[in-house]
Amino acid sequence: MQDWNLIDRQLMGNAWIGSRIAETVTELCDEIGVRWAGTPAERAAAEAVARRFDAMALSDTRIEPFPLVSWKCRSASLRLVDSTEPDIDVRPSMFCPSVSVESRVIDAGFGMPATLVQIPEDLLRGSVVLIDGGHEPFSEPLPLHVRLQSLTRRGVEAAIVISSTGGRRTADFSVNDWRDADPYAIPLAVVQTSREDGARLRRQISDGATVTVDVDAQRFDGESWNVMADLTGSKCPDESLVLSAHHDTTTDSYGANDNAAGVAVLLETAQLLVDLQRETGVSPGRTIRFVSFGAEEQVLQGSRAYVAQHHGPEPPPRLMINLDELAAGPMKGVVLQFPEFRPLVQSQLDTIGEGYACHVMSQLDVSGDMFPFSRAGIPTSILWRWRFVGRHPDVAFGHTNADTPDKLRMRELKEYAGHLARLLLRLSHVPPEDWPENQLCVDEIERRIEAERGSVFRTM
CATH class of the missing domain: 3.40.630.10 (Zn peptidases)
Structure with a gap:
């Protein structure tokens, strides 16, 4: 004892x-x-x-x-086309593939099924989608990677995820399921922006905002x-x-x-x-x-x-x-x-x-x-x-x-x-x-x- x-x-x-x-x-x-x-x-x-x-x-x-x-990211940028405003805060998701795309931004809200069915498929195909990273209030929550997979199936080229925290903060984040056989697989190119710049993008969308998303990254x-x-x-x-x-x-x-x-x-x-x-x-x-x-x-x-x-x-x-x-x-x-x-x-x-x-x-x-x-x-x-x-x-x-x-x-x-x-x-x-x-x-x-x-x- x-x-x-x-x-x-x-x-x-x-x-x-x-x-x-x-x-x-x-x-x-x-x-x-x-x-x-x-x-x-x-x-x-x-x-x-x-x-x-x-x-x-x-x-x-x-x-x-x-x-x-x-994985390493050599560079990443997110810009409003034909705008004199500063570049938008951006951080690629970990293991994000390289991408270079210019497209009109589509606001998908939280990326929930009830929202996506209201957006024409041809509008989503090849587009850049803006999506909230948090959970939609009062709805049955869906993980972010599941919502991103829905965007991938609709032919979305890249997603901009809005951070749910204030103070212009972005953070390294994962958008894959660590239970998968290939847990490094990313459903599509995903970058994060700050809550403040996410709100700025939303204000621009009604005017037909176009963005360029560029990520130069490598898996090794x-x-x-x-x-x-x-x-x-x-x-x-x-x-x-x-x-x-x-x-x-x-x-x-x-x-x-x-x-x-x-x-x-x-x-x-x-x-x-x-x-x-x-x-x-x-x-x-x-x-x-x-x-x-x-x-x-x-x-x-x-x-x-x-x-x-x-x-x-x-x-x-x-x-x-x-x-x-x-x-x-x-x-x-x-x-x-x-x-x-x-x-x-x-x-x-x-x-x-x-x-x-x-x-x-x-x-x-x-x-x-x-x-x-x-x-x-x-x-x-x-x-x-x-x-x-x-x-x-x-x-x-x-x-x-x-x-x-x-x-x-x-x-x-x-x-x-x-x-x-x-x-x-x-x-x-x-x-x-x-x-x-x-x-x-x-x-x-x-x-x-x-x-x-x-x-x-x-x-x-």
């Missing part, structure tokens, strides 16, 4: 005193900077994580390369890197828990919240458990593997490569916990992808005494590095954070160059690290016979994925 009171005081004290979270964020965001997967900067981030693992004397630290399908093959290390368990070393984050960013983002915060908490949690072992002799019962993935922003390529390489050859982990955008809000609990472990995880959270809750997502989350694990039938979880209500408003700058360290609340990240260390240590000491049997069926999971296609992920 562990003396959790003594252990918890040690972990939380170390989490608050001597934390290196701010140092890690500074190195990733200010010293290395933008970490688009496959670039020298992303490699530098992977090496920085590996050096920290080595300094902790974790077992089997390694950087694993994997083949990368990447490259290499990215996953980084991992183990803290070996003292009782069940062949069983494991996985704690993960991703170190890459989108094309121009410094990635403070997304996801230097997650990497910093990953490293800090590992350090807390290593220090506990050194200072008190208390070790995890089963092995804890710490993983930092590359290419999360490029369709989860790092986590997909990791699962393909490690599971089957290795037994699957008991549970995978993924850390992403933690600075969006304080820790509230744990959200599981599958329900089997809910009583077990809740029982361990209860011993922490902070009122944390364990919940289960009603849909398969395809937006983060837990998805390839879930798809392979491995129990996964995330922390109750970015997608859910009540996030901090000043971190709503994801996938832009305004995702900077000044937006982070370091005190909350220290709490994450301390409480994660407490939870992981408890889970590592749960006897094997007390873990529910993993009865997840990959075929059933695939059927569920197919059934959920076309649905909008709930905000909770």
Whole structure:
């Protein structure tokens, strides 16, 4: 029986005193900077994580390369023809193909079926369509990529998506379905404009506005890197828990919240458990593997490569916990992808005494590095954070160059690290016979994925 009171005081004290979270964020965001997967900067981030693992004397630290399908945009422009006004704000979607088109702009509203049937097919064919990126009020919501596919079937040449946030903001965004066999396929050339310039275009449409859309972009093959290390368990070393984050960013983002915060908490949690072992002799019962993935922003390529390489050859982990955008809000609990472990995880959270809750997502989350694990039938979880209500408003700058360290609340990240260390240590000491049997069926999971296609992920 562990003396959790003594252990918890040690972990939380170390989490608050001597934390290196701010140092890690500074190195990733200010010293290395933008970490688009496959670039020298992303490699530098992977090496920085590996050096920290080595300094902790974790077992089997390694950087694993994997083949990368990447993309770069050399230039993009959006202009009103025969206008002296400035160029329109523009950002191509990630993996957008090259396009050069001049056309009258057709306003398709939110691109919903009831709107599209009112627009003559010959008017849409070969046109540039203006479409709101958000959801139409009061209508059954449709994902943006589904609405864009409808435009593609009608022969639309390119789409201009209006950002739903103000302040002339645009952000790197995806318009493909990451569940697809070819998740890099884009239904048509898609660029985003700011809410303000979207409104300006709408005002011009009634006068027959014509625009030129030019994107010079390229898809190419490259290499990215996953980084991992183990803290070996003292009782069940062949069983494991996985704690993960991703170190890459989108094309121009410094990635403070997304996801230097997650990497910093990953490293800090590992350090807390290593220090506990050194200072008190208390070790995890089963092995804890710490993983930092590359290419999360490029369709989860790092986590997909990791699962393909490690599971089957290795037994699957008991549970995978993924850390992403933690600075969006304080820790509230744990959200599981599958329900089997809910009583077990809740029982361990209860011993922490902070009122944390364990919940289960009603849909398969395809937006983060837990998805390839879930798809392979491995129990996964995330922390109750970015997608859910009540996030901090000043971190709503994801996938832009305004995702900077000044937006982070370091005190909350220290709490994450301390409480994660407490939870992981408890889970590592749960006897094997007390873990529910993993009865997840990959075929059933695939059927569920197919059934959920076309649905909008709930905000909770």
